[in-house]
Amino acid sequence: MIGKTVPMSADWPGRLWDPSPGWLNTASYGLPPRPAYEALTAALDDWRHGRTDWMPWHVQSDRARAGFAELVGADASAVTIGASVSGLLAPVAAALPEGSRVVVPEVEFTSNLFPWQVHADRGVEVVTVPLRELPGAIDARTTLVAFSLVQSATGEIAPVAEVLAAAEEHSVLTSVDATQAAGWLPLDATRFDVVVAAAYKWLMAPRGAAFGYLSERIQERTRPLAAGWCAAEEPHSSYYGPMRLAESARRFDISPAWFSHVGAAASLRLINDIGVKRIRDHNVRLANRFLTELGEQPGDSAIVTVDRPGAAEALAGAGVRTSVRGGRVRASFHVYTTDADVDLALEALRPLPR
Template structure:
């Protein structure tokens, strides 16, 4: 059934927004720019080179991007802060925890989700357990569970329902990194106390655009450590001195935006916000399932758009590269990803390159 969505007009139109894609199975590493993103960035650079930079238009692109991301994850814009790095957003949440608090993380999770707690300077106790044991390991001393919804190294999809339920039962908060999820997996940010996401992978935006969502309750406890001029209620009147009134909502955690990146992000986010997220999920996981079948890999507990398998010597990755296929290797595993710009031909090309 999943592969039937390939013929849907909306997904076919979305695929036409990309000039490349054939043989590109690395959206989990970096997404491909859309035609509109490329055009917007080039136009902005050309205008600046001609002596006509437009900061106001760039700021408008920031707000469009914020609103579009909010729509993608089902929250209001006031609950979304902008940034450029996931680790900085995670560090803000780490700074809200009391000294000695326990933070529960998944073994082998992406470092940007873990290191801010390890080096928070607040004597936080970071406890790592296997992803499958995360929910069952939440206890009375756990202050926060921090995890990636989709694991970068393995493509495993976390059991968010179980984790959120266990955290609630023990009075713990949750921080979810959705960088490897938003764009192919429907995500509801309001389920988590905090959600972080960089958009340069599955949302196909330029690198330098990230988002942080916070519940109202947690937002009251997070210190605006990185407050700058963009953290004011009106950034353009918050440029000087320390007597600045910060924004009354989550936007007070805004970092000064990388303008050109947001100019390119707005059209990419608009594309994904216009799509049926469940159809994209069926498409991407359907292709991944077909590839897993060709390779004789077992079915995962929860469908993923990322397929990985043991490749300690890099032989599989080399065979894919020799066939002109762009894939990636992580933690001794070969890794391929299927996105809106891929179709059944990409499954066939990759499987054939591996002799399957």
Template sequence: MLTFDDLRDQFRPRPGHLDAATAGVAPTRMLQALRADLERWGDGGLDVARYEDAVARARAAFASLVGVPASRVAIGGQVSAMAGTVAASLPDGAEVLCVDGDFSSVVFPFLAQGDRLRVRHVPAGDLAAAISPGTGLVAFSLVQSATGQVLDGEGVAAAAAAVGARTLCDLTQAAGWLRVDAGRFDLTVTAAYKWLCAPRGTGFLTVRADAQEMLRPVQAGWYAGDDPWASCYGPEMRLARDARRFDVSPAWQAWLGAAESVGLFAAADAGEVERHARGLADALWTGLGLPGSDGSAIVTLPDPDGTRRAALERAGCRVAGRAGRVRVAFHVWNDRDDVDRALDALTSARTAGSAERR
């Protein structure tokens, strides 16, 4: 087990980095591995076996982190592509229930099917109650990108199971700070470059055994083969029997990095990471004199004209603006000084705004 202090020591961003919800920080262990690999590549020593080992390590680490067997994890690149596989596998006329305002990569793959699928959107808080016997799939992000809201995943999964609907849960804004059980859902998709701090272009699809047959491996390539090096030529197609049949060919250096970063979070105490991130977010809510959210590591505030974001950036905070809100995200590298920095900036912005209105 990696201690929390050892995990924190792997991350050394400038003070005020409050933007893990946009992109993570590269851990030092990953930087060392990638730099060494670039040197080997430059010397003509590119080593495919090393990359394949990295894919296996990243797959196993993610499986451990989200509580499923490695055989239930496929590797991918982008959430939209993985969700697109699910969309292409649904029968004509299937109803897909989505959250109003969810991230486009969870929604567009289904809307792109045009008249073939029926896509319905409901407010996040109404998701479980909106599931009906006619629902074929519930597609949603466990933690909402624009608001930071943590949905009741257990409630959604139970309501879907009660009517025979499948679930597709996006864990991108959750895995890495929030303890999650991917096995609770039929399918999950995760981009690893945010809270898991992996290189962009790495991600994971989990497929529960009883849901595997519903998926058509529309992106099947050589790496989805039962034995990729022995089944990489036609005319026969011999796909892996487990979730690896949905693998895409890995971007080598990206997966070398993912093995290091995801491995760090898998080796740490996930509960300690969650308590730390949630505690800092709660401290900011308290300092602002506002009721907290639902225990999210993400704090968002209305910011239609960008005033709050500008004040935070002037104070040296790296934050994001999303859907008319400013978004502040706390992760392992943040501390109380970051809370105070953000609190001072937001208080100043509020005071300035009050003076202008007078």
């Protein structure tokens, strides 16, 4: 029952999801739980037949906002909704003073890199360093440090405590891309100035929904460059102006992709009902079983990589869906992954030479 704690048992993923065996690719996109899929198809059917106006879809954006806020331990008034990570970061980057220095890991998804780099004409300098050297690269010259909480290519988890300590010492702003973390890794967004996440991966929503936590000091210094009617204090009385922007982070909202938020609201409700810590334990257990039975060292991430000749072809031939990043097979394990999925992958990979 959605809205109550969801009990876990050996067969519980099968009661809420419908994956074909061998889906180990959530780092590319997540699979919708039945409540989200059913809510989305019902909304699409209403759209198809014109049985309703758009308000029932529109209100789901605020439910999704509240769900994300609960997930990351923030107040909903500090959460803005968008469509992509780069879109959420764009106004933050535009607010950086001329000559700012931004420190970023050298292997970073471009949605958390290009928004800073496009301001080179204003003298904004982007410095890239190895992830483990990120804390040491933060100094008095640094304006902002931007990094992914979980690295998309390797699954490596950032050294958050060290980065935050260095940022606090030098009064540096912190911006985190939680796209590969939110939904399986516990996260307190209020420790950072900015937290952004696309919802179509571990949050298991349709592509087109993204969320951002903005601290008060970021809100105060950032202009809502994409402001439209949804950014107004009273959106439904602001179709034609004058401009009265919301006092909360809603002034950074863009008009929501209705159907994406219909799915996002239901998925976030289920994630919160299950509990992120329980999801993390499930995911990491399966990831570590996969690694150890292949003779690899276990870790603390739901995303892992293996480097064996012919691995991608062997997995594909066995019906296991993964990705290749940097020449290595990337496998990702989420709430609907089962031991049977791991068995299928292991059977394909064990015969291969190391």
